[in-house]
Amino acid sequence: MCEDCGCGDTKLVPVDVHARILEGNDRVARHNREHFEEAGVLAVNLMGSPGSGKTALLEAMMRHAGGRTLRVGAVSGDLATERDADRLRDAGIPSRAITTGNACHLDAEMVHEALHHIAWRELDAFFIENVGNLVCPAVYDLGQDANVVALSVTEGEDKPLKYPTMFRKANLVVVTKIDLLPALPDFDFDALRDALARVMPKPAMVRVSARSGEGMDEWMRWLDARRPRGRDR
Amino acid sequence: MCEDCGCGDTKLVPVDVHARILEGNDRVARHNREHFEEAGVLAVNLMGSPGSGKTALLEAMMRHAGGRTLRVGAVSGDLATERDADRLRDAGIPSRAITTGNACHLDAEMVHEALHHIAWRELDAFFIENVGNLVCPAVYDLGQDANVVALSVTEGEDKPLKYPTMFRKANLVVVTKIDLLPALPDFDFDALRDALARVMPKPAMVRVSARSGEGMDEWMRWLDARRPRGRDR
Numbered sequence: 001m002c003e004d005c006g007c008g009d010t011k012l013v014p015v016d017v018h019a020r021i022l023e024g025n026d027r028v029a030r031h032n033r034e035h036f037e038e039a040g041v042l043a044v045n046l047m048g049s050p051g052s053g054k055t056a057l058l059e060a061m062m063r064h065a066g067g068r069t070l071r072v073g074a075v076s077g078d079l080a081t082e083r084d085a086d087r088l089r090d091a092g093i094p095s096r097a098i099t100t101g102n103a104c105h106l107d108a109e110m111v112h113e114a115l116h117h118i119a120w121r122e123l124d125a126f127f128i129e130n131v132g133n134l135v136c137p138a139v140y141d142l143g144q145d146a147n148v149v150a151l152s153v154t155e156g157e158d159k160p161l162k163y164p165t166m167f168r169k170a171n172l173v174v175v176t177k178i179d180l181l182p183a184l185p186d187f188d189f190d191a192l193r194d195a196l197a198r199v200m201p202k203p204a205m206v207r208v209s210a211r212s213g214e215g216m217d218e219w220m221r222w223l224d225a226r227r228p229r230g231r232d233r
Numbered sequence: 234m235c236e237d238c239g240c241g242d243t244k245l246v247p248v249d250v251h252a253r254i255l256e257g258n259d260r261v262a263r264h265n266r267e268h269f270e271e272a273g274v275l276a277v278n279l280m281g282s283p284g285s286g287k288t289a290l291l292e293a294m295m296r297h298a299g300g301r302t303l304r305v306g307a308v309s310g311d312l313a314t315e316r317d318a319d320r321l322r323d324a325g326i327p328s329r330a331i332t333t334g335n336a337c338h339l340d341a342e343m344v345h346e347a348l349h350h351i352a353w354r355e356l357d358a359f360f361i362e363n364v365g366n367l368v369c370p371a372v373y374d375l376g377q378d379a380n381v382v383a384l385s386v387t388e389g390e391d392k393p394l395k396y397p398t399m400f401r402k403a404n405l406v407v408v409t410k411i412d413l414l415p416a417l418p419d420f421d422f423d424a425l426r427d428a429l430a431r432v433m434p435k436p437a438m439v440r441v442s443a444r445s446g447e448g449m450d451e452w453m454r455w456l457d458a459r460r461p462r463g464r465d466r
Contacts, residue, residue, distance in 0.1 A: 017250060049283045050367045050396060051388025078395045079368065102398055104337065104368035132396070134283045135312065135337035135366055154387040154410065155284025162311045163283060163365070165335055177387065183416040 025140055028108035032143025035115070040228045042125045045142050047166060048150035049159075050132030053176035053210055055084045057150055058127060059091040060210035061220060068220065074127040075114045077106040084129060093127075094118060105137040106130050112143075125223055134159065138166040146226055152177040153184055157191040160199045167199040172206065172222060179209040258373055261341035265376025268348065273461045275358045278375050280399060281383035282392075283365030286409035286443055288317045290383055291360060292324040293443035294453060301453065307360040308347045310339040317362060326360075327351060338370040339363050345376075358456055367392065371399040379459055385410040386420050393428040400432040405439065405455060412442040 036043040046054050058074060073094040076084040085097035096118050098110050111128055120126050128144060130137040138147075149170040151159060154177060160167040167173065173196060181187055189207075196203045206222060208215030269276040279287050291307060306327040309317040318330035329351050331343050344361055353359050361377060363370040371380075382403040384392060387410060393400040400406065406429060414420055429436045439455060441448030 049365070049388075050392055051282060051385070080397050081391070081394050083391055083395065102368070102372075104366070131368065132282070133337070133366055133368055135335075135364065136369070139335075152284070152387060154385060154413070155282075158314070158316055159283055161314050162316065164313050180387070180413065180416050183413050 022139075025108045028112055029141035029143040032108055032112055032115070033145075036126065036143060036145065037228070039121045041120060041123050042146070042223065042227045043128065043142075043144040044125060044146045044148055044223070045128050045130060045137070045144035046148050046150065047130045047134075047137045047170075048132065048176075049134045049152075049155060052132065052150040052152045052155065054129050054132070054150045055087050056210035057174060057176060057208065057219070058088055058093060058129070060208070060213060060216060062091045062093060064213040064216040065220070070220065070223070071122060071124045072127060073118055073120055073123045073125075074129055075106075075111060075118065076129040077110070077131045079103070079131065088129075100131060104131055104133050104135075105140055106142060107140050108142050124227060134163040134166050138169045145228075146171045148172045148174060150174050150176050153180055153187050157188055157195055160192075160195040164199045167196065168201065170200055171202070171226075172204045173200070174219060175205055175207045177209065177211075178207045178214060179211045255372075258341050261345055262374035262376040265341055265345055265348070266378075267376075269359065269376060269378065270461070272354045274353060274356050275379070275456065275460045276361065276375075276377040277358060277379050277381055277456070278361050278363060278370070278377035279381050279383065280363045280367075280370045280403075281365065282367045282385070282388060285365065285383040285385045285388065287362050287365070287383045288320050289443035290407060290409060290441065290452070291321055291326060291362070293441070293446060293449060295324045295326060297446040297449040298453070303453065303456065304355060304357045305360065306351055306353055306356045306358075307362055308339075308344060308351065309362040310343070310364045312336070312364065321362075333364060337364055337366050337368075338373055339375060340373050341375050357460060367396040367399050371402045378461075379404045381405045381407060383407045383409050386413055386417055390421055390425040390428055393425070393432045397432045400429065401434065403433055404435070404459075405437045406433070407452060408438055408440045410442065410444075411440045411447060412444045 048054050074088050075096050075098050077098045079100050082097035085095040088095035096114050098114055147169050206215055206218045281287050307321050308329050308331050310331045312333050315330035318328040321328035329347050331347055380402050439448055439451045
């Protein structure tokens with residue numbers, strides 16, 4: 001029923017209203033994308049359930065960056081509070097909060113507005129940390145180059161099959177909290193791999209622990225390989 | 234931007250369209266509620282993030298029921314698959330899947346339709362297991378008597394503050410997966426209690442482990458106290 005969100009049918013919202021909303025968003029998303037491409041900035045739409053470890057992934061990336069000089073910044077979407085943006089700033093990531101009120105996902109206009117308040121042109125990678133939600137954020141293009149979905153091992157291996165819209169759009173799934181695996185004897189990585197293979201057009205997964213730093217190298221290599229090549233220093 | 238879902242402003246969707254959708258839903262919800270009340274069935278809208286342990290809570294309730302004779306049934310909402318309804322049936326709970334396609338929450342009409350396929354009048358408690366989502370399901374009345382939110386300890390203590398809409402509507406928060414606490418040395422129950430006190434009109438929490446059965450007694454006592462009194466056997 002969330003029709004204008006694009007995540008339902010058009011039972012009640014007139015088709016033209018629904019189409020107009022997505023068209024309007026897509027227009028702003030194209031504008032954002034032109035900005036990012038022109039400046040050579042990798043824009044990543046980071047999605048996942050509430051508590052899947054999106055903020056922790058970015059914090060850990062900074063802690064375990066070693067000698068790397070990847071310049072990153074972020075906007076962080078939540079219904080209320082600026083907690084995630086505060087955490088990211090504490091971790092050394094220039095960040096701005098987008099508080100959505102009651103809205104269940106970010107849209108291109110919210111991101112565009114936030115760009116006016118952050119020195120994003122100076123970055124190598126710009127993270128758009130979406131509202132924690134495994135459904136609606138997948139529908140709205142924000143102008144990003146890559147969709148990354150954080151999925152914690154505590155959520156279960158079946159989530160890609162039960163929330164396929166999100167995983168169909170994902171370029172990468174970051175499996176988080178692998179340090180908890182000893183406490184989850186039934187977790188089955190083969191089942192997760194199989195589920196991802198059924199829904200992702202090009203299945204790709206890295207496993208990380210924000211706590212131990214395991215997997216951070218692979219995650220950063222993935223980001224680096226995805227960066228626009230024209231602007232290497 | 235999910236305006237017709239009620240979880241955003243009305244920037245793009247005309248106010249009258251938005252209002253009509255919620256009014257239409259509320260009408261069917263009232264009809265459902267009349268059914269439940271007339272039959273003396275406790276209807277529970279069970280919400281929470283993907284992987285928060287909604288299905289596992291109901292499975293565990295059956296395993297740890299002891300000699301109790303609470304007759305329960307369920308409908309189970311997911312974008313795709315009938316996995317949760319299958320799990321519930323395997324646990325001895327008569328269940329029906331509601332697959333929403335792309336929709337991010339159940340609505341009253343989906344529940345009403347499902348009622349035609351399940352012997353809900355024979356039940357003491359009827360669970361409506363919503364789509365895993367900590368935002369949109371809070372907005373749509375389904376005709377339930379009680380809103381219960383499952384929140385796993387791995388999601389973090391700050392979720393009530395970051396997703397206040399959901400917790401404002403909650404009659405009870407079931408804190409799940411407490412068997413994982415030894416692996417989460419930083420988890421702070423006082424911080425969670427404080428966060429709930431800031432958003433819930435009448436803060437109420439039970440802590441459970443579906444794995445060990447801890448807390449199941451308290452959860453079932455809460456349900457029992459909530460049941461309509463006219464129909465005790």
